[in-house]
Amino acid sequence: MTKFTSKFSKKHIRKCVLCGRPTFSPKSPHCRRCAHFTDCMNNRQIHKDAVKRIEGHVRRNGFVCEYTGKKLNLTDPKDPFYFSFDHMIPGDDKSVRLTFTLLNEMKSDMTFEEFKYYIRQFARFFDTGKEIIKRKLKFWVRLAPKIS
Ligand SMILES: [Zn+2]
Secondary structure (H helix, E strand, O other): OOHHHHHHHHHHOOEOOOOOOEOOOOOOOOOHHHHHHHHHHHHOOOOHHHHHHHHHHHHHHOOEOOOOOOEOEOOOOOOOOEEEEEEOOOOOHHHEEEEEHHHHHHHOOOOHHHHHHHHHHHHHHHHHOOOOOOOOOOOHHHHOOOOO
Protein backbone atom coordinates (compact mmCIF):
# COMPACT_ATOMS: atom_id res chain seq x y z
CA MET A 1 0.00 0.00 0.00
CA THR A 2 1.42 3.39 -0.95
CA LYS A 3 1.57 6.30 1.43
CA PHE A 4 -1.05 8.12 -0.72
CA THR A 5 -3.53 5.25 -0.46
CA SER A 6 -3.24 4.98 3.30
CA LYS A 7 -3.70 8.75 3.69
CA PHE A 8 -6.73 8.59 1.38
CA SER A 9 -8.26 5.75 3.38
CA LYS A 10 -7.76 7.52 6.66
CA LYS A 11 -9.21 10.80 5.42
CA HIS A 12 -12.21 9.72 3.34
CA ILE A 13 -13.27 6.22 4.29
CA ARG A 14 -15.04 6.82 7.58
CA LYS A 15 -17.94 4.51 8.26
CA CYS A 16 -21.47 5.64 9.07
CA VAL A 17 -22.18 4.99 12.75
CA LEU A 18 -25.61 3.58 11.89
CA CYS A 19 -25.11 1.40 8.82
CA GLY A 20 -21.39 1.18 8.09
CA ARG A 21 -21.56 2.79 4.62
CA PRO A 22 -18.97 5.48 3.85
CA THR A 23 -19.85 8.88 5.37
CA PHE A 24 -20.80 11.63 2.92
CA SER A 25 -18.40 14.18 4.39
CA PRO A 26 -15.34 13.94 6.61
CA LYS A 27 -17.20 15.76 9.39
CA SER A 28 -20.42 13.74 9.35
CA PRO A 29 -20.80 10.57 11.43
CA HIS A 30 -23.41 9.36 8.91
CA CYS A 31 -23.82 8.39 5.28
CA ARG A 32 -26.25 10.61 3.35
CA ARG A 33 -29.18 8.20 3.89
CA CYS A 34 -28.68 7.96 7.66
CA ALA A 35 -28.09 11.72 7.94
CA HIS A 36 -31.56 12.22 6.38
CA PHE A 37 -33.00 9.57 8.71
CA THR A 38 -31.54 11.15 11.86
CA ASP A 39 -32.65 14.63 10.66
CA CYS A 40 -36.20 13.26 10.41
CA MET A 41 -36.02 11.96 13.99
CA ASN A 42 -34.72 15.35 15.17
CA ASN A 43 -37.40 17.26 13.25
CA ARG A 44 -40.13 15.17 14.86
CA GLN A 45 -38.61 15.89 18.29
CA ILE A 46 -38.59 12.22 19.22
CA HIS A 47 -37.53 11.66 22.84
CA LYS A 48 -33.79 10.97 23.18
CA ASP A 49 -34.43 7.57 24.81
CA ALA A 50 -36.55 6.53 21.84
CA VAL A 51 -33.92 7.83 19.38
CA LYS A 52 -31.27 5.78 21.17
CA ARG A 53 -33.45 2.66 21.06
CA ILE A 54 -34.34 3.15 17.37
CA GLU A 55 -30.67 3.66 16.45
CA GLY A 56 -29.79 0.45 18.29
CA HIS A 57 -32.54 -1.35 16.39
CA VAL A 58 -31.23 -0.04 13.05
CA ARG A 59 -27.63 -1.05 13.90
CA ARG A 60 -28.74 -4.59 14.81
CA ASN A 61 -31.43 -5.19 12.18
CA GLY A 62 -31.08 -2.58 9.45
CA PHE A 63 -33.94 -0.37 8.30
CA VAL A 64 -36.84 -2.69 9.06
CA CYS A 65 -40.13 -2.08 10.86
CA GLU A 66 -39.87 -2.67 14.61
CA TYR A 67 -43.33 -4.28 14.73
CA THR A 68 -43.19 -6.53 11.67
CA GLY A 69 -39.59 -6.79 10.41
CA LYS A 70 -40.76 -5.49 7.00
CA LYS A 71 -37.97 -3.81 5.02
CA LEU A 72 -38.53 -0.04 4.92
CA ASN A 73 -38.33 2.31 1.95
CA LEU A 74 -36.09 5.28 2.80
CA THR A 75 -36.25 7.15 -0.50
CA ASP A 76 -39.86 7.39 -1.77
CA PRO A 77 -42.36 9.12 0.57
CA LYS A 78 -45.20 7.98 -1.73
CA ASP A 79 -44.49 4.31 -0.98
CA PRO A 80 -46.79 2.81 1.71
CA PHE A 81 -43.66 1.17 3.13
CA TYR A 82 -41.77 4.46 3.47
CA PHE A 83 -40.41 4.76 6.99
CA SER A 84 -42.47 6.43 9.65
CA PHE A 85 -42.36 6.96 13.41
CA ASP A 86 -45.28 5.70 15.46
CA HIS A 87 -46.16 6.38 19.07
CA MET A 88 -46.68 2.78 20.22
CA ILE A 89 -48.60 4.29 23.13
CA PRO A 90 -50.45 7.33 21.76
CA GLY A 91 -49.04 10.54 23.22
CA ASP A 92 -46.02 8.86 24.87
CA ASP A 93 -42.88 10.29 23.24
CA LYS A 94 -40.66 7.63 24.80
CA SER A 95 -42.66 4.86 23.11
CA VAL A 96 -41.89 5.92 19.51
CA ARG A 97 -41.18 3.00 17.16
CA LEU A 98 -39.79 2.78 13.63
CA THR A 99 -42.41 1.50 11.21
CA PHE A 100 -43.91 2.33 7.79
CA THR A 101 -46.60 4.83 6.82
CA LEU A 102 -49.27 2.26 5.90
CA LEU A 103 -49.13 0.58 9.33
CA ASN A 104 -48.91 3.94 11.09
CA GLU A 105 -52.01 5.26 9.28
CA MET A 106 -53.97 2.07 9.99
CA LYS A 107 -52.94 1.95 13.64
CA SER A 108 -53.86 5.59 14.17
CA ASP A 109 -54.46 6.44 17.84
CA MET A 110 -54.55 2.86 19.10
CA THR A 111 -52.00 1.11 21.26
CA PHE A 112 -50.26 -1.71 19.40
CA GLU A 113 -52.31 -4.31 21.33
CA GLU A 114 -55.56 -2.55 20.38
CA PHE A 115 -54.42 -2.37 16.75
CA LYS A 116 -53.68 -6.12 16.68
CA TYR A 117 -57.06 -6.83 18.27
CA TYR A 118 -58.96 -4.90 15.58
CA ILE A 119 -56.83 -6.26 12.73
CA ARG A 120 -57.79 -9.76 13.91
CA GLN A 121 -61.44 -8.74 14.26
CA PHE A 122 -61.44 -7.36 10.71
CA ALA A 123 -59.66 -10.44 9.33
CA ARG A 124 -62.23 -12.68 11.02
CA PHE A 125 -65.06 -10.57 9.59
CA PHE A 126 -63.59 -10.64 6.07
CA ASP A 127 -62.92 -14.41 6.25
CA THR A 128 -66.12 -15.57 7.94
CA GLY A 129 -68.56 -12.64 8.09
CA LYS A 130 -68.62 -12.86 11.92
CA GLU A 131 -69.54 -9.64 13.65
CA ILE A 132 -66.75 -7.30 14.78
CA ILE A 133 -66.75 -7.31 18.58
CA LYS A 134 -66.37 -3.77 19.86
CA ARG A 135 -63.71 -3.01 22.45
CA LYS A 136 -63.10 0.33 24.15
CA LEU A 137 -59.99 2.13 22.89
CA LYS A 138 -57.96 3.86 25.58
CA PHE A 139 -56.78 6.89 23.55
CA TRP A 140 -59.41 7.05 20.79
CA VAL A 141 -61.32 9.84 22.51
CA ARG A 142 -58.52 12.21 21.46
CA LEU A 143 -59.82 11.93 17.88
CA ALA A 144 -63.50 12.43 18.74
CA PRO A 145 -65.12 15.54 17.29
CA LYS A 146 -65.61 18.30 19.83
CA ILE A 147 -69.27 18.98 20.56
CA SER A 148 -69.93 22.52 21.71
ZN1 LIG B 1 -25.66 5.05 7.13
